Amino acid sequence: xxSDKDIAFPRLTEAQIGMLAARGSRRxxxxxxxxxxxxxxxxxxxxxxxGAVEILERSRGHEHTVVVHxxxxxxxxxDMLTGRAALVTARxxxxxxxxxxxxxxxxxxxxxxxxxxxxxxxxxxxxxxLLLSEGFAGVKIIGSRFSADAHGLRDFATRNAxxxxxxxxxxxxxxxxxxxxxxxxxSETPVVIxxxxxxxxxxxxxxLARCAGLDVAFDPAEVHDLVVVGAGPSGLAAAVYxxxxxxxxxxxxxxxxxxxxxxxxxxxxxxxxxxGISGAELTRNALLQAQRFGARITVPGTVxxxxxxxxxxxxxxxxxxxxxxxxxLVATGVSYRRLDVPRxxxxxxxxxxYAATDMEARLCRDDDVVVVGAGxxxxQAIVHLARYARRVHVxxxxxxxxxxxxxxxxxxxxxxxxxxxxxxxxxxxxxxxSHLGAVRIRNGSGEMHVATPALFMFIGADANTGWLDGCxxxxxxxxxxxxxxLPRATVDTPRWGTVKRAPFxxxxxxxxxxxxxxxxxxxxxxxxxxxxxGSIAVSFVHKVLAE
Ligand SMILES: Cc1cc2nc3c(=O)[nH]c(=O)nc-3n(C[C@H](O)[C@H](O)[C@H](O)COP(=O)(O)OP(=O)(O)OC[C@H]3O[C@@H](n4cnc5c(N)ncnc54)[C@H](O)[C@@H]3O)c2cc1C
Numbered sequence: 217x218x219s220d221k222d223i224a225f226p227r228l229t230e231a232q233i234g235m236l237a238a239r240g241s242r243r244x245x246x247x248x249x250x251x252x253x254x255x256x257x258x259x260x261x262x263x264x265x266x267g268a269v270e271i272l273e274r275s276r277g278h279e280h281t282v283v284v285h286x287x288x289x290x291x292x293x294x295d296m297l298t299g300r301a302a303l304v305t306a307r308x309x310x311x312x313x314x315x316x317x318x319x320x321x322x323x324x325x326x327x328x329x330x331x332x333x334x335x336x337x338x339x340x341x342x343x344x345x346l347l348l349s350e351g352f353a354g355v356k357i358i359g360s361r362f363s364a365d366a367h368g369l370r371d372f373a374t375r376n377a378x379x380x381x382x383x384x385x386x387x388x389x390x391x392x393x394x395x396x397x398x399x400x401x402x403s404e405t406p407v408v409i410x411x412x413x414x415x416x417x418x419x420x421x422x423x424l425a426r427c428a429g430l431d432v433a434f435d436p437a438e439v440h441d442l443v444v445v446g447a448g449p450s451g452l453a454a455a456v457y458x459x460x461x462x463x464x465x466x467x468x469x470x471x472x473x474x475x476x477x478x479x480x481x482x483x484x485x486x487x488x489x490x491x492g493i494s495g496a497e498l499t500r501n502a503l504l505q506a507q508r509f510g511a512r513i514t515v516p517g518t519v520x521x522x523x524x525x526x527x528x529x530x531x532x533x534x535x536x537x538x539x540x541x542x543x544x545l546v547a548t549g550v551s552y553r554r555l556d557v558p559r560x561x562x563x564x565x566x567x568x569x570y571a572a573t574d575m576e577a578r579l580c581r582d583d584d585v586v587v588v589g590a591g592x593x594x595x596q597a598i599v600h601l602a603r604y605a606r607r608v609h610v611x612x613x614x615x616x617x618x619x620x621x622x623x624x625x626x627x628x629x630x631x632x633x634x635x636x637x638x639x640x641x642x643x644x645x646x647x648x649x650s651h652l653g654a655v656r657i658r659n660g661s662g663e664m665h666v667a668t669p670a671l672f673m674f675i676g677a678d679a680n681t682g683w684l685d686g687c688x689x690x691x692x693x694x695x696x697x698x699x700x701x702l703p704r705a706t707v708d709t710p711r712w713g714t715v716k717r718a719p720f721x722x723x724x725x726x727x728x729x730x731x732x733x734x735x736x737x738x739x740x741x742x743x744x745x746x747x748x749x750g751s752i753a754v755s756f757v758h759k760v761l762a763e
Contacts (some may be wrong), residue, residue, distance in 0.1 A: 267312015299431025354379030359406030362651035365566030375472030448475020450733025453545035453750030459509035468517035474499030479571030550677035567652020572597035590675030595625030
């Protein structure tokens with residue numbers, strides 16, 4: 217039987233080495249040579265021809281050998297393709313000869329030879345899984361489980377697959393000693409400890425991203441073929457198609473790749489996954505697929521403005537940096553609505569959540585939790601949370617769960633013993649000190665006080681189009697109008713006169729700017745629809761580039 221280690225550390229065949237040798241160069245090496253070190257970017261891929269290469273990691277404060285590569289074996293893990301900073305160091309331990317290929321050349325080789333591609337990519341994915349399961353500590357995040365800032369950092373790390381260790385001020389006996397060692401009072405937490413013990417007090421999300429090596433540098437003078445704004449399913453699908461068809465594509469994402477789908481515990485209706493697939497796994501695979509083809513993805517990268525200068529589209533980020541591009545794909549999806557009750561914002565991230573991933577679910581093990589909403593995303597959250605919580609209170613305005621929830625989910629929800637559905641009910645108050653402690657639920661027969669550390673919100677969503685205000689036509693609810701939905705007068709404007717055609721199916725009122733997925737007016741709010749639209753839009757991008 218093939219073990220995980222066999223998949224992670226395979227030997228290449230003579231033919232595969234020959235194929236790589238034709239693209240790479242031979243390099244004589246000596247014991248002690250460092251091929252790449254933790255924190256390096258843009259490092260090369262090495263196949264051992266003679267000698268041996270040790271892979272080391274130091275995340276636990278001492279050197280630990282992950283593996284020693286021998287002849288016919290190769291170095292590297294997923295970060296070869298993602299462009300993120302290396303988590304490990306590669307050091308030669310026996311004189312010999314290696315084959316050296318740059319990341320771009322490796323990508324081309326993997327594209328050309330499907331069998332080699334499968335061996336290398338499966339090995340990279342399995343190596344990361346083994347590294348994490350064997351105690352790799354990654355970045356350390358120290359903070360209180362009740363702090364919204366600490367939750368924000370952990371949420372960002374989890375959703376962006378940044379390996380990290382969470383040290384809980386309330387629960388971990390070593391936390392205080394560690395803070396004392398660094399001379400930090402608990403009031404200055406959360407704290408992040410990165411490579412070589414570098415410490416960041418109360419870091420922003422951007423600080424954590426830099427510390428984890430997620431940021432990507434861009435040349436402001438370069439004009440890209442396509443900038444995709446938003447890395448949910450629609451943006452990632454567009455990135456895969458665009459990059460695989462040879463376009464220069466950059467993806468800018470505000471918070472986490474995967475978008476809403478990335479927060480789903482299990483997507484059961486996406487074609488090709490009969491047992492369902494978690495949002496996290498779908499995202500991890502899609503991200504690697506896009507990066508394997510050469511798409512560059514940066515997180516966090518919040519776009520605040522879209523403009524046009526001398527016929528080139530300009531995308532401006534929150535930090536003031538600007539990207540120049542021929543085409544733009546708006547894939548910014550939607551955000552869940554908030555409740556209009558006093559103190560609501562105070563508890564966001566500190567007991568009020570818009571996703572029910574494993575991280576949030578574990579936080580409320582054996583407690584009562586409250587879910588507001590009656591759509592499919594609420595249904596999935598209820599099923600997932602019921603496995604951890606003592607009781608799940610579901611608050612729905614109407615009296616029929618089946619109105620907007622799929623039948624299979626309604627059946628499941630109604631058969632779970634620890635789920636209580638409050639029909640015709642609303643939340644009228646949220647209470648607590650620094651963290652949510654209770655909510656008040658009102659229905660026709662009066663008010664109920666539920667002590668809970670977690671309230672999950674799934675009550676409909678608004679389009680993320682604030683950054684597009686005045687740039688492209690939106691419908692009355694703020695969703696982007698495209699193609700046939702645009703007013704007839706659009707084509708009479710001078711900018712359409714210049715291009716001499718009507719807008720393409722997914723094109724906005726601004727030529728060369730497309731909108732796909734949930735953010736588009738009239739879209740079907742499903743993963744498959746978002747993926748389909750992202751893929752289709754790329755064919756129109758080719759047409760615009762040809763103009
Ligand atoms: C919990 C949950 C479960 C779900 N389950 C299912 C399911 O089982 N099956 C199904 O078919 N559908 C499901 N859905 C719906 C599905 O996830 C969405 O239809 C789909 O994710 C839409 O994809 P999208 O790419 O259009 O937008 P989104 O997924 O919303 O992604 C948009 C991305 O854009 C980013 N963004 C927003 N503004 C900016 C900005 N200014 N700059 C940069 N980036 C920005 C956001 O951070 C986000 O990552 C679920 C949704 C949720 C919330």
